[in-house]
Amino acid sequence: MKKPLSRRSILQAAGITSLAGVGGLAGRSLASRVGAPERMAHSHAMGVVGSVDTEIFHPGHFLESWNFSDLDGAERDAYYRETPQADGTTLREYELYAVDREIEIAPGVYFPAWTYNGQVPGPTLRATEGDTIRIHFVNQGTHPHTIHFHGWHSPGMDGSLPEHQVMPGAEFLYEFKAEPFGLHLYHCHAIPLKRHIHKGLYGTFIVDPKEPRPPAHEMVMVMNAFDTNFDGDNEVYAVNTVAHYHMAEPIRVEVDQVVRIYLVNLTEFDPINSFHLHAMFFDVYRTGTRLTTEEVTDTLMLCQGERAILETRFRYPGKFMFHAHQSEFAELGWMGLFEAIA
């Protein structure tokens, strides 16, 4: 008997149908057009349902804070201290710890992350070229971890070789000069590398030039993704972890003000990610290591670990979409809105 439920049978059916010829096909496509209008009414139902709890990690606060500027007073001192040096540079001391924590990456979807300081991405670190960076790292997690910085440093501070691994319960002091100026990153380099990165151990490291860039409305965007079922393929994409967060909570900017985006790609499993801004163009400073650029575009592609500083000005008030120009990533969470206010 009968019932052709298998894929093979459907292909057979398609073969039979095609014998009916072009006339039949034309009739079919017309039929689908007739059926369309009512369904099209729902086409803006794309996006996640609900909202995340922002008590522990607030994407809006993360976006515009560095060196724990989202904490105040004594609480901030516990994680970050600045000490001016005789040569005019600054000693910046950080307390970073690795800890396992379940994080909410889309409304109601929880991911068993490995984090720096309980958040993904980890805290953004920011210094001026020539400053001394001293990081007291404690591994409170269940696996060996490290902090591997991009930037100039001695091999012993690289956090990458087997002997660099900081065992659970152990600690390590990373110290190096902040150089060169630019937009860098840090991530765990314990093996297996893929898992340690996609589980959430990464963050942004900004080194400002001695002569600072012009004032601007600055923000940090880490393009990341999560493989919730551990099949080597991401289920959730975002900037700064939470899927479609800025669709519901647009990033507010002012018309005519310079907006500077520190954009870092830390997406695991997919070879590249991208950034596209609607109705506008932006200047691209790749890796942020130069103060001038020739590159002006509205779509920028970055491979994993690659980063760029983007600068633009909003000409018009209103809402402007930004997202990965891989449509799949956009519809799986990597999409948001700017709202420019006159």
Added chain:
Amino acid sequence: MSAPAGRWLLALLPLVLLGALLLLIVRSDLTEAIQGDAPPVEELSFERVRLGDAGIELTVLNDGPDPVTIAQVMVDEAYWSFEQTPAGPLSHLESALLTVPYPWVDGELHEIVLISASGVTFDHEIEVAVATPRPSARFFGIFALIGLYVGVLPVAIGLLWYPLMRTLGRSGYDFVLALTVGLLLFLLIDTAHEGLEAAAAVAHSYQGVSLFALVALLAYLIIEGVGAWLRGRRPSGDREAGTAAWVTALLVALGIGLHNFGEGLAIGAAFALGEAALGALLILGFTLHNTTEGLAIVAPLAKTRTGITRLFGLGLLAGAPTIVGAWIGGFVYSPFWSVVFLAIGAGAIAQVVVQITRSVAGERELGTFLRSRPVLGGLVAGFGVMYLTGMLVG
């Protein structure tokens, strides 16, 4: 203490102790100690998918031991808005309806992924998207017509061999009944195959294969009992032999009817799943295939005089369930009920096979009977005819 009371106590005591043991297990930390920090076991099964102007409607069932919270819905790798009724986590064997306003595309493939609170994903592929038929006069009519072509008419045509049957001698009669058994054996294997295939699609908790075996066994025993009861009802004189033949024919018709019901379910479901494109060829194959079923019904009646009304009734009993099956399969298809109905069909056919073999062999020793040329030839011919016409259906 009286003897009955003592018996009750003996029966209940182990049950009471079992209850106490279960309570102890639940109350103790044993389960927690075993489970530890292990993530929950989450399983969902897709029971039904409907496509319409409002988008995609999914009926899902929690098929695992732990509660499942559906956090987000992805269609074709895009998060999509959805509504769940009833809302909240699904407990073991609880089901919910998800309405997803997705602009699906006629004739194309769509992939649905549900993502749970813990990030586990559940996939379902809609191989060819076609609007699910809603119960309407038009679809009732279409399914009735399909059922008529596939079930009722071929069986009725097969019944027309009845006059020929009555001219047969002993060998011819043996041959035709063996042919019938061959046909039925084919249908039995076919129904069992379909049933077990459907069993694979049933939520694990319903244990599809065991469900199939249980229902088939019950159907066999019930029909055995009903047959015996019918035969025992009118034991008077010369009509006895006629009654036995009539009951056999009736049971053959019933078994075939149940089989055709399953066939109708499959056709209706295929139609509902958008595979009606097979259309003409499928119907042609079934029509040819099912004509032989009419032969199987009239064979036991060869030595009786049976009126046209009764023949008509038997034909209807065997053929009409195809229509009902197509309706049910088309509008409320579920793997669970497919397994149940196919199992009933398999049990019924198995009983009929045994019944016919018993009655035809009569006084003869079974081994000798089966080795006789007309019987061997009939069995092979019956199975072979079904196999060859079955190839048309594919």
